Amino acid sequence: MRTLTKLDAPSRATNDLDDATTRVREEQQGRIKGDGPLARGTEPQETPPAVSRGGAGSASAHESAVKHVTGRAAYIDDIAAPADALHLALGLSPVAHGRLTRLDLEAVRARPGVVDVVAFSDVPGHTDIGPVFPGDPIFVEDEISYAGQVLFAVAAETHRAAREAVKAAIVEVDEQPASLDPVGAAGRGEAVRPPHVQQSGDWQRSLADAAHVIEGEQFVGGQEHFYLEGQACLVQPTEDEGVIVHTSNQHPSETQKLVAEVLGIPFHAVTVEVRRMGGGFGGKETQASPWACIAALVARRTGRTTRLRLPRAEDMRVTGKRHPFHNRYRLGVDAAGVIQGGELTLIGDCGYSPDLSDAIVDRAMFHADNAYFLGEARVTGHRARTHTASNTAFRGFGGPQGMMVIEAAMDDIARRLGEDPLTIRKRNLYRPGRETTHYGQTVEQVALLHHVVERLEASSDYWARREAITAFNAESPVIKRGMALTPVKFGISFTAKHLNQAGALLHVYTDGSVQINHGGTEMGQGLHTKICQVVARELALDLETVRITATRTDKVPNTSPTAASSGADLNGMAARDACLSLKARLFDFASEHYALDREGMRLEAGALVTGAGESERRIPWGELVQAAYLGRVSLSEKGFYATPLIHYDRMTGQGRPFYYFAHGAAVAEVSVDTLTGEYQVDRVDILHDVGDSLNPAIDIGQVEGGFIQGMGWLTSEELRWNDGGQLISDGPATYKIPTYGDLPPSFNVELLQGHPNSMASIYRSKAVGEPPFMLGISVWAALRDALSSINDYREAPRLDTPATPERVLLAAETLRHRGESTP
Amino acid sequence: MIDFLLNGQPRHCAASPDTSVLELLRDSLGQTGTKEGCASGDCGACTVAIGEAGPDGTVRFHSANACITPAHQLQGRVLATVEGLARGESLHPAQAAMVECHGSQCGFCTPGIVMSLFTLYEDQHADGTTPPALLTPQRLEAALGGNLCRCTGYRPIRDAALSMGDYPHARPAWLEQCTDAAATSPSSPVEHHGDSAFVQPESLAELVDERTYHPEAPIVAGGTDLWLEVTQRLARFARVVDVTRVTELNAIEEATLEDGREGWWIGGAVTYSRLEPLLADHYPAFAHLLHRLGSAQVRNRGTLGGNIANASPIGDTPPVLLALGSRLWLTGPEGERELPLDDFFLGYKKTDLREGEVIRATFLPRHEPSRHLRVWKLSKRREDDISAVLGAFGWRLEDGLLHDVRLAFGGMAATPKRATAAEAALEGQAPSAAAFQAARLALAEDFQPMSDVRGSADYRRLSAANLLERLRLVMAQETTDAPREVMLHAYAH
Known part of the structure; x- marks a missing residue:
């Protein structure tokens, strides 16, 4: 039997493109056994072929759904702790930049209920907990780099006592001017990492030769994760020198490493457990670790269970956000508006330390083309250092910020040429002959990209509505309508190659029940549900037979973060690998034990089946498992997976960083009140590509949720700092994520059907966590479209984000004045 | 001690006066199904349903944010939480529908959403009609x-x-057995632990008495603002006076003022939710504003008196009440007095309230057919957001001329304030483009707004002036062929 595992053995020589190309072709031709078409759409229309109730492909409910709605699903702060457990509160820097000249904690220690106080000098091991590059001190030693940086921690009998005690600290700071402007910082060479360049061809010549040169500039705002469950952890000291860490965390293995290093103990003494998160979105990839390190420190010092939960305002001040970006472009286009080449400059505001910023700005660069061929282009990415919290991973990981620049350019080109923006977008889509990105990767599914755009163009009735909108705007002086179709092409894989691996651990117990564990974490995205479905499908069991357990570093070690949309791709394959190995062992056993023909042996609907027709024999799963146990056959198996083919050479800025691309497109229609800047989203149509869906209900949930979150990023979610660098939008009263009424009244979301992944991903599905986020760009482009009507579509106004009513009004006002001054 | 029913079970709990319902549930009772998302009443993750037996004995629920609801207000009430809805393994319809529709992902907001749905469901079935x-x-x-x-x-x-x-x-099984709420006693004896007390007077006389001896004790009704002092700034309140059970403060009474105006005295502790039906009948523009004031959880608990006494420059109702020519009825140790709302706001968060005084009631004049009212609120998000600018405009049109023009704004000054110069520019004029142009220019004399997290000074100046332009267009719509749409339907009423 040909298996995916064999097919996808890690490539030996990463730069051996010929070998890689051959293998890709093999994969595309080889339709893997058992990977038939699955049910799609919100309702399951077909039964998955493996005859497992609830298995991969069906719209099963989230594995914790009933626990969610009854309040039984436990989050970190719900875990019961011993009566003597300690509660931590943090002392934070009041200023953005300066030197700590005095930190007197005597009065803190004397406060009622206080048991321990820790600061920089109390750390036995590493004091730098930077995840990839150094630069993140666990506590301030002397240099203060942002307002909210942690100075010390207080452990007390109650949370309230700890928080009150913090106020008794004497903190003296030699305050220095804060650098808060990333453009200025990049200009002065103040960067957390060196700049990076990707270049294809002679970009200067393409500008010199172009029919039109179009340029623009934009500010793209950051975004607070606003996971509903804030950062939290609970640490229990163990009987040896170690700790058990319960944490709301996307990267347990990294936390294990950092906790061990901070305590100065071996990794095996630290166990990290994550059952579920109340939302992560990237905010708990690196930035959940500091709290675990601090709590572990106190737990070891006191020998008591220690809890650390950040109050919302502190959570928002202390942790990094989506990177704000300043983008500039200068593009040469031909007479038809087709890009010939040019220059794109992206400046990411990284905050005070590297964190993941190198990879994030890289990903912005990888997506500065979105779905369009850039021709001969140079893309430069700067990593500016400013005195704010260290900006970090957030759904899309820089990709959305990169796409914004080219989507702005599409509208600007259209206005310059007097064409509809959709026409210009379609002309610029990757197509045969124009299918290589500026970093050298071939876009394989160009036909699919066109198909998605064209189908949505038709299903959303784009051109008829365009006519109606134009007619409406001509008659309506105050209310202006706008519409935009924007595509998404998003690269799937970690760009840090080594992270593209995963492990799983499968146990079958003697009653036939199955337990699966893997390296991914559940943050609401339905990963655990999908993994259970993969196992159920592989073993042909009902979904109820398979149970998943909390992610633990002592079950599956050395795992990658659950990030980059890769959770199901990587861990699903690892779980499948474990199933395949176990299955092979059971088949070997059965052929001998029952004297059956090994050839044609299969699992079907809870039984091992051989032969066909009269010679068919069925051995129920439970009986098989019992017999195997008595026959001393191991019923436990581990699985492993590493993504093949991918490579990227940072020296040349060329390679194939992505295993494949996920595609989608959205059409948004808005109405804008040009007197107040208020607007409403009237209708949204989405067509999104998830390959063959692992679970259509979960995937639809990701698409819709991602879209709304992306829309929030570009509309109402505004981060504001005062001149001193203190975040003043530090709670839901001042930071407005979308709420119920922001759901468009007409919201048509569809998964693309009949287009399995061209790569041999798990059951030919595609990653779905991040790509739909960028569908929200359609709302921003629609707002610009509505505003353009003020000037008879002669120009698209600059519209920085978030496009709050204030920014929309000011843009409208600018256009009106310009319109008055031109004849 | 607090006596109440938690999901049908009688509970008898001790708690300090500044304990919230959420702290009581999670820290004292180990009921962790109710989550803390923000501890400021903005996210709804801690939503619970608080029930009270009506005159017919049946329990009616309203949703509330447990994080900013004082625990002592549970005295004699029925508290339903997410743990109490299912009957054994059989989910409540609100829960079953959430599972079936894939309504939860991370699940952290889900208990709050289930409780909001439960309250909605109960409300849908409240009058026993079928279908709901x-x-x-x-x-x-x-x-x-x-x-x-x-x-x-x-x-x-x-x-x-x-x-x-x-x-x-x-319905939850326990609810069928506690329809008469007999298990709890609604009376709430004042409790003293030294000086510590959560005082719940039931009459105005008791309240005035309490205010005479303890004028420093903070007053709480909905707690939607005061309790943030506890959760966000760690304030401690040894003594709190709860006005929600004072009979007189809960009354809505028809009255005629000395100047002959008819209307209602709205008791200081009347919640937005209770006020809503009256406003829907008489002032749809005001009722519409209430839909955008906080959330259901906030409207169920916040009070008109609190919104006025708080004197925030961005409180939503004061500009409307200024545009309506409202009056206040104050009661305190020195007796009673009445004054126009115009004279009440003295400066930033500063009012004319004297020591120990409380707002007994606010006068809402009856709607006269000749008078018009428009209320427009500008904020980053349409729902549950605080105003950047709020404009409330009242006028009469007589023989084609504007009279009794009252233009009041929130977010434009240190207090809710009328734009007297702009009013003067319109008073006695026809609603012409020229008159409104003059009014817009006059706004610069009336206001020097500031920049903050909700909007820049420029945006406030420009949008406030543009609201006057919208007002002109709205007036013109009734007489001439002005554009059909002058505002978005999501914001219109």
């Missing part, structure tokens, strides 16, 4: 606007709300 009352988009928005969900994008939650009526009607 219809869920209009407005009603759904009112019920769910206060529950933030960061994962789903709300569509499946909407579907769950719409489909919960398809399940066989069900």
